[in-house]
Amino acid sequence: MSHKLFDLTGRVALITGSSRGIGHAIAAGLAAAGATVVLNGRDPDRLESARAALGADAAAFDVTDEAQVTSAVAELAERHGGIDILVNNAGFQHRQPLLDLALADWEAVLRTDLTSAFVVGRAVAQGMIERRRGKIINICSVQTDLARPSIAPYTAAKGGLRNLTRAMTAEWAGHGLQVNGIAPGYFNTELTSALVADSEFSAWVTGRTPAGRWGAVADLVGPAVFLASDASAFVNGQVLFVDGGMTAVV
Numbered sequence: 001m002s003h004k005l006f007d008l009t010g011r012v013a014l015i016t017g018s019s020r021g022i023g024h025a026i027a028a029g030l031a032a033a034g035a036t037v038v039l040n041g042r043d044p045d046r047l048e049s050a051r052a053a054l055g056a057d058a059a060a061f062d063v064t065d066e067a068q069v070t071s072a073v074a075e076l077a078e079r080h081g082g083i084d085i086l087v088n089n090a091g092f093q094h095r096q097p098l099l100d101l102a103l104a105d106w107e108a109v110l111r112t113d114l115t116s117a118f119v120v121g122r123a124v125a126q127g128m129i130e131r132r133r134g135k136i137i138n139i140c141s142v143q144t145d146l147a148r149p150s151i152a153p154y155t156a157a158k159g160g161l162r163n164l165t166r167a168m169t170a171e172w173a174g175h176g177l178q179v180n181g182i183a184p185g186y187f188n189t190e191l192t193s194a195l196v197a198d199s200e201f202s203a204w205v206t207g208r209t210p211a212g213r214w215g216a217v218a219d220l221v222g223p224a225v226f227l228a229s230d231a232s233a234f235v236n237g238q239v240l241f242v243d244g245g246m247t248a249v250v
Helices: 021-032 044-054 066-080 103-131 152-175 190-197 199-208 217-228
Strands: 012-015 036-041 057-060 085-088 134-139 177-184 239-242
Touching: 012 021, 012 066, 021 036, 021 044, 021 085, 021 134, 021 217, 036 044, 036 066, 044 057, 057 066, 066 103, 085 103, 085 217, 103 134, 103 152, 103 177, 134 152, 134 217, 152 177, 177 217, 190 199, 217 239
Parallel strands: 012 036, 012 085, 036 057, 085 134, 134 177, 177 239
Antiparallel strands: none
């Protein structure tokens, strides 16, 4: 039997960008810990498939559209009596050298990977503050600390997300919220399958990672449950790196 500190029974968790990959794995983990899970995505068919597979609730809305976010959060609050846990996971990658990068592409990555966490986080936090309890988990990256050529917008967004986590803590911790981040290393998902299949890049990842392997999405479940539960009641403004040791070595 799991320790009661990690029991999420009776709590409602909204996970953005959770119809597949890391977001879906975290959603499944929170559900296994007892949470009522609400999946989110923009593709209705993919979202419905994920919802049916998990037996969860779902809300299709664009995390970058303030009006859609406000409407969806209000509807979910009415349906479930409030959101207790928010995981800001939605994001995407755009690979292109800085000198060739169009402003529109730069802004699209920052809007999805950083601004959406502000938009959704603010909307959900209002109800949490009223109830004087809540958990927000922002999904960062090793690129929160590190940089590689061709992914500048992503690196900037994930670095900004760490400081947004701190800003949320500064303003909301006194109202009973805990706001923290998880920074995954290189994980084997649908979105990284081409990189995993690239033998040269994969060798670089495994050689650069002390654990000697790519991460599996299951590796993120324990950290997510910890940060979503009472076990982390006095943990605030932190980013937990789940990267097999990559950021610990040179």
